[in-house]
Amino acid sequence: MKKTKTAFMKYKNYMYYSLIVLLLFSTITYATISHEQAATFNFNEKVEASSLKLAGGGSDPSDTEPDQTIKSDTDEIDSSKSQEPTNTDKPKEEPEEKPQDNQNIQPEPQNQPLDKPGTTNAPDNTPKTNTNDKSQTPAGSNNKPLPEKTKPNTNPEIEIVDVADRQNRYFTTNIKNNETVTDPQYVVTVNHLNDSLIPQEMNVKLNGKQLNDFTGGITLIEGMNDIQFQVTYKQSDKKVLRVSQSYRVMLNSDDIIITTDLKDQTVIEEILTFNATAAQGEKDVKLKVFSNDQELKPLAGNAYSATLAEGKNTLKLTAQLYGKKAEQIYTVIYEKEKITILLKTDLKDQQANSAEFSFYAKATASKVDVPLKITVNDQLAKSLDGTNYSVQLINGTNTIKVVGQYEDEQLERQYTITYKDPNVNEKPQVDPDAPKLVTDLKSGSTVKGDIKTINVWPVTASGERIRGKNVQVQVNGENIPFTWDDSSKTSYKLTLQTGQNNVTIKVWDDEGRTVTETFTVTSVAPAEDGVIGQVTISLEASVLGIPYLIKPTKMDIHQGERGSYILDQLLRNNGYEYGKTGNLDSSFYLRDVSKPGMLNGLHIPDDLWEVVEQVSTTSNRDIYSPDSLSEFDFANGSGWMYSVNGDYPNYGFSDAYFLDGDVVRVRYTLHYGKDIGGHDSSGDSEANWNKEW
Structure with a gap:
């Protein structure tokens, strides 16, 4: 027994140290093979209204993702969450526990700070909830500076994208980088941008600490807060894509x-x-x-x-x-925007091949249509739809003006359109002995209705009158007979078709020398009621000292209406009766008019009566009826005549067809029209008197 005790005492120290070595080896072995599980994260495509959860849950590998993860820069900040295998050769060093100083955090690259501190662009984080729960830095966190570069990706199946400094094409949040807020309760929404990428997992960190139960709300701490989002996507080719983006938000609840x-x-x-x-x-x-x-x-x-x-x-x-x-x-x-009127048109200075010319014109200013006033040779052009126009050109030079105005802006454009009528001979007159043609017809004129009366005054080179037998008038190739022919002029009634008409006048003398001119006349169809315009007509007796028996009156003109019908209506409307020869449709001649007291105030000018007495066969200014006025009253050359626009026709009212705007004066004369400037219509060669009464 004594020996046994002696042996135990001898080996006691060896046994003690062996036990210590065994315990130490067991501790090292346990630390080597152990690892820490990652926290589970909920994932929402839009955090506030979550409908999409993480398929795999937690940090366990999914069925489609390789069991291999490439660590990003931010993973190194929190080493407790690292999924790297533990180095079995060296024990893991525990970092020194220090309280986190929020002001010393080195953030990842961020956008520039605001120009105005304490101000942000209208945040969406409006909910305010009373809370005293401030996020604090956990003990044991690693405050080492962030690595400058992400570690190389050793797994080609995983692509890592850090979009801190460039446009995020994968997801967006409502966080405004570098904004300042006053409420610690900060609500975040996330929207995914690429439908071809399937979200698998989302990790959120606040000031380096991973938020395990993130559902959209973040509790900020006073001062600076760094927020990082990392989203894992599965691509169509089964590869994994990890996208991270960082933000900074300032909480200032005192100011x-x-x-x-x-x-x-x-x-x-x-x-x-x-x-x-x-x-x-x-x-x-x-x-x-x-x-x-x-x-x-x-x-x-x-x-x-x-x-x-x-x-x-x-x-x-x-x-x-x-x-x-x-x-x-x-x-x-x-800076008030200067409004510019934009004109879209195919108009330009050009040569036209046809008298019928079409174009379009439309003006806008600030996306508002601008009304246009367009004239062709000073005649207003009309459009059915406000954009497209069709007009008639005259032979030679045509001027189209486009005018528009919007507020203070004025638009004015002018275009020259040249048209050469193939039916018109524009060569200069080379034969000095050729006849001369004078007419009141104007090429390019427009007529309302289908009838127009014209006069022709053709003469020889020596000035002798050429009568109607040596005049040919055609409308669209058809011969037109004259209405009246005398020693002064030859008159015609033109029957037109709706639209453009070609009128050709040819004159020749007895030696066979000719002159030909072609005119274009446009006929416009009447309105539904048949009215083609108005004529101004009056009844006058100025030679008797009475300017007007009926003052100038506007009367409607109907399509094909003879002048005799208009005169009949004028007299009856004003209480006059009248006598005539012929009828309203043929050979109408106004013989007399009557109305009680119509000649009250009669006074024939003495200088006029003196001339009338000298040239008249019979004359007497004292014998008359105050209630009527007839031919042969006062003198043998007296009677009723009429003028149209200052010209006295050589045909009666039943052959007259008035046009819109015509001025007709029905006048009494004491001697064949010489006292009122109308003697030429009688057809003889004697001139009017040198004064008109």
Whole structure:
């Protein structure tokens, strides 16, 4: 027994140290083979309204993702979450536990800080909830500086994308980088942009600490907060894509913070709308908004509207509470947009091949249609649809003017369209002995209705009258007989077709020398009621000292209506009776008119009566009826005549067809029209007297 005790004492120290070595080896072996499970994360495509959950859950490998992960830069910040295999050769060093100093965090690359500290562009994080729960830095966190570069990706099946400094094409959030908020409760939404990528997992970190139960809400700490989102996607080729993006948000619950989407800018709109709020912590603070020292009232909620003056405008936002004050001033320059009228047209200076010419013209200003006034040779052109036009050109040079106006802007354009009528011989007259043609027909004229009367005064080179037998008038190739022919002129009634008509007049003398001219006349169809215009007509007895028996009166003209019908209506409407020869449709001649007291105030000028007595076979100015006026009253050459636009026709009323705008004067004469300038219509060669009464 004594020996046994002696042996035990001898080997006691060896056994003690062996046990220590065995325990130490067991501890090292356990630390080598152990690992820590990653936390499980909920995943939402849009966090606030979650409908999509992580298929695999947690950090376990999914069925489609290789059991291999490439660590990003941010993974190294929190080594407790690392999924790298433990190095069995060396024991894992535990970092020294230190309280996190939030101001010393080195953030990942961020956007530039705001120009106006304490201000952000209208955040969406409006919910305010009273809470004292501030996120603190956990003990044991690693505050080592961030690596400058992401480690190389050793797994070709996993693609890592860090979009901190470039446009995120994979997902977006409502976080405004570098914004300042007053409420610690910060709500985040996430939207995925690429439908071809299937979201698998989303990790969120706040100030380096992973949020295990993230469902959309983040509790900020006072001061600076760094938020990182990492989303794992499965691509169509089964490869895995990990996208990360970082943000910085400042929480300031002590100062008054003004939040607005206003900025220094230049605008072209007179009305500027914007949003603005003020808060201190979780309390709203009354905000005053001024535009050029005029206070603005909110339209609704946090919306404001300012009417800007041209040039520089100053907008000031102020808020004050418990001795604290915040103020921001913005400069907005209003440059009134110069409105330019844009004209779209195919018009240009050009040569036309046809008298019927079509074009389009439309003007706009600020996307508003501008009405146009278009004239062709000073005649207004009309369009059925407001854009397309069809007009008639005259032989030679045609001028088209386009005029429009929008507010203060004026549009004026002018185009020259040249048209050469193949039926017109524009060669100069080379034969000095050829006849001369004079007519009251004008080429390019427009007639309302289908009838137009014309006069022709053809003479030989020596001035001798050429009568109607040596005149040929054609309308669209058909011969037209003259209505009347005398020693003064030859008259014709033209029957036109709707649209363009070609009128050719040919004159020749007894030696066979000829002259030919072609004219274009456009006929416009009457309205539905048949009215083609109005004529102004009067009944006058100025040679008796009575200017008007019926003052100038406008009368409607109907399609194909003879002048005798219009005269009949005029007299009856004014209470006159009349005598005539012929009838309203043929050989109408006005013989006399009568109405009680119509000649009251009669006084024949003495100088006129002196001439009448000298040239008349019979004359007496004292014998007459005050209630009527007839041919052969006072003298043998007296009677009724009429003029159209100053010219006395050589045919009666039943052969007259008046046009819109014609002026007709029915006048009494004492001697064959010589006293009223109408003697040429009688057909003899004697001239009018040198005075018209």
